[in-house]
Amino acid sequence: MKKMERKKDIGTFIEWFRNHEAFRENIVHWETIPEREAQYAPFPEALHPKLKEILEKRGIKRLYTHQKTAFEYAAAGTDVTIVTPTASGKSLCYHLPVLQKILSDPNARALYIFPTKALSNDQKSELNEWLDEGELPVHCHTYDGDTSPTVRQKIRKAGHIVITNPDMLHTGILPHHTKWISLFENLQYVVIDELHIYRGVFGSHTANVIRRLRRLCRFYGSDPTFICTSATIANPKELAEKLTEKPMKLIEENGAPASRKHFVFYNPPVVNKMMNIRKSLIAESTRIAGELLKNGIQTVIFARSRVMVELILTRLRKMMGDGAMGQRISGYRGGYLPSERRRIEKGLRSGDIIGVVSTNALELGVDIGQLKASVLTGFPGTIASAWQQAGRAGRRDGEAFILFVAGSSPLDQYIVRHPEYFFGKSPETARINPDNLIILADHIKCAAYELPFRKGEAFGGAEVEDLLDYLAEKKVLYPNGDKFYWMGDSFPAHNISLRSATQENVVIIERMEGNRTRVIGEMDTFSALTLLHEEAIYFHQGNQYQVEELDWPEKKAYVREVQVNYYTDAHLAVQLKVLESDRERKIPNASVFFGDVSVQAMATVFKKIKLETGENIGSGPIHLPEQILHTQSAWFSLDEPLTSRFENEHMEEALEGISHALRHIVSVFIMCDPQDVHVVPQVKSTFNGKPTVFFYDHYPGGVGLSEQIYDQLEEIIEAAKSLVEGCPCENGCPSCIGAGFQSPKGKRDCLRLFSGLLGAGSGTGKEGTER
Secondary structure, eight states: OOOOOOOOOHHHHHHHHHHOTTTGGGEEEEEEEOOBOOOEEOOOTTSOHHHHHHHHHTTOOSEEHHHHHHHHHHHTTOOEEEEOOTTSOHHHHHHHHHHHHHHHOTTOEEEEEOSSHHHHHHHHHHHHHHHHHHTOOOOEEEOSTTSOHHHHHHHHHHOSEEEEOHHHIIIIIGGGGGGOHHHHHHEEEEEEOSGGGOOHHHHHHHHHHHHHHHHHHHHHTOOOEEEEEEOSOSOHHHHHHHHHOSOOEEEOOOOSOBOEEEEEEEOOOEEETTTTEESOHHHHHHHHHHHHHHTTOOEEEEOSSHHHHHHHHHHHHHHHOSSHHHHTEEEEOTTSOHHHHHHHHHHHHHTSOOEEEEOGGGTSSOOOOOBOEEEEESOOSSHHHHHHHHTTBOOSSSEEEEEEEOOSSHHHHHHHHOHHHHHSSOOOBOOOOTTOHHHHHHHHHHHHHHSOEETTOOBTTBOOHHHHHHHHHTTSEEEETTEEEEOOSSOGGGGOOTTOSOSOEEEEEEEOGGGOEEEEEEEEHHHHHHHSSTTOEEEETTEEEEEEEEETTTTEEEEEEOOOSEEEEEEEEEEEEEEEEEEEEEETTEEEEEEEEEEEEEEEEEEEEETTTOOEEEEEEOOOOOEEEEEEEEEEEEOHHHHTTSOHHHHHHHHHHHHHHHHHHHHHHBOSOGGGEEEEEESSOTTTSSOEEEEEESSTTOOSHHHHHHHTHHHHHHHHHHHHHHOOOSSOOTTTTOTTOOSTTHHHHHHHHHHHHHOTTSTTOTTOOBO
16 A cells, blocks of 8 residues: 555645646636534524423524524415525424424324435434434324335324334325325424425425425315425525425525535546547546545545445545555445445434545435535536535535536536536426326326315316316226226225326336346336336436346336446437427517427437547447427427528538537426436428527426427527537537537537527527517
8 A cells, every 4th residue: 555645634735736736627616615603593582491401402592594584484384495505404394393392282283295315314313312312292204115114003192203204105095095094184394405406397296296285275174384405596486486385485595604625626637639529527526535535635526326335436446455444435326225325324413434525315305414515526417406416425514525527528618618507596496287188187086086076176286177177087087976986996095106297107117136026117118218228228216227127018118227437328319390489479580489399209229439538439229119208398489581591411410419508408407317308409390491500308298308408498509609609618518519510610609509599699688579
């Protein structure tokens, strides 16, 4: 083992890194976020003496201002949404009013909803410490798939605080409400943590689960107060109100202290100028993380996949040597046993573990102590996620070092070159569409099983009379008098996944040693075309699986766990037809539309893309039937003055090039996975015969993403133009306009087209008016 350098403290390391010749040339942006003093408020006068006593035992003499405000609103029965950074004490915002209520009324109940089991367990441990310290007569239990049958019975009867997740609420609590009478009759508070997670299809389903919850509460005579918490997004109040259908008070003034943070954007050096391929993302992240660890600086390294976690972990341990130092570095990802994850979390809190390489499993608020540095290996997909990962370092005092190392992907390159988007007000808006007909119909079935529907009864904000009549015609519901009853023998929630919009899903089955198999997930058929074809690399909870067989008639995909350094990207041959245009407006040299479309898609070929560089390292054919999707779309059609500047083949290349850039930029503005929105260019569209670019929701019926694109199109085009303009390649490359257009005119034509859409010299061209 090589001799270690003399240890540097975090401040000395930061200055060393800033000036070191091996790194300084690649530092694109250095943002120093000053430390923030705490803003305190005295304990509320109404605070129960027992709670005051517990707080004081823990050294808490006052509350942060946002904690006191949240307590006062919630204690008064006002629904509230709290938006403050990681480690700002958000859990006290709901623990205090909930415990206050239970101490004054032992019959009172509360329901805590967390998106992950790890977060549920962490919160349960923290809450039970409180209850033990204060010897409070409050029972707090986790109710999820791992809860034993004997404990379940106890929780139903005596659980003051029930901690669960949306999936378990959907299948394990609501359909069996007659066993939960004490909960529903006395439910005073519902806590929804990590609100920003509930977006797209998952958020749209969860909103309907909340509708069902509130419907049952009304039946049992309760009307709970909702307390929501969220990371920073552009529309937290709107999202909370759409999810719960209740007016919300928003608290976004943060009273918690924060350490001084150095947030560094680092772009690895270019190794292939023509293709703009940069030095390995993994190699650079490992090299810098290794320097931090050698200097005894406790560090978390975030990676985007399980294979990246393992590659970085292996390299770091090799760098540290085989001695005790190497053993103080650990991985953390889905697939680890709960006991192993608890051991790692404990080691981080105690300092026994100095470095951890993690997928986004550590992104949410699990307590992992006082880390000093966070390394983000590539952009995690959303600005909200990036701030969550950054917030794992420097939780209270001293300084913190956060490093974002960019990959060669267009999105990484855009973010690293546009820090103003990252450090300004978050442009990301979380969208849901609870009234998506397919999703709504599924939950009407569930709600009818739970309680018969009365004629004229609304379901939250949705008018459902026509839907009830339709389901009665299809013999799903049975009309009798003024009520509709569920007709099936089994309860429908069991067959409805909250993670997909349609229930005709492909079941994903893992093949293991000894001819054993197990179901690990499911996917809607439209997504399966590109993600579950034979030889596809499928990611599940940070693990990589290769699809060995896809039995399309039986809708079963057989996969086996692998470790490879590439992912697959399938090409869809798409025919898109406009069914109806609902909205229309003008921008310079184009008309913009929003409406319903029919998409006929056939997967034809897939590529293998190297994880580290984005290079194409192979391809293969796909043999699957055509699928039809009815969904929502936003699109823009070019006007003749702009199209006349291009010859036909140049127009086709320019449309393909700008579509590549737009496809990767969209998720900066819309909180979604890149697979959630597809972009299709048509040189001569069937809609109006003009060159057109379509964006469509990759979900049956749509979940509101395309409508947001319609509203924000100028900003998205401006950002895509900036991405292409700022790329250091000469003629176009995979990091801007795609791999197929490295011609002398390719990049120039794309920029001409973008400029025309923004109006030459007119800035963002936001003079568009709807008609």
